[in-house]
Amino acid sequence: MLNNAFVKIIDSEKPVLVDFYADWCGPCRMMPPVLKEIKNRMGDQIQVFKVNVDEHTDVAAHFQVSSIPTLMIFKKGQLLWREPGVKNAAQLQQLLQQFTT
8 A cells, every 4th residue: 555645746747757765875866966957957847756765665665666766757646657777867858758748
């Protein structure tokens, strides 16, 4: 069973980019500047949300997150895309734009 707060977030009409991370994960530390840049580029067209896998083990387990960072895109509660690893802002913007219409 998913956390109600998380369900509300991913149930958005706008695409929601979710970053599954942990504080101890080196590659995960590369994502905050990228996420900030993508939010600056796309503004209100998207939402960006971070999930600490150590604090929210239920959500991480539900989505079978086995490596971090793992990025996912949701819209209206549906998982549209997921991929582990660090991405750059241009890659993410291109992906997100497919789901903004």
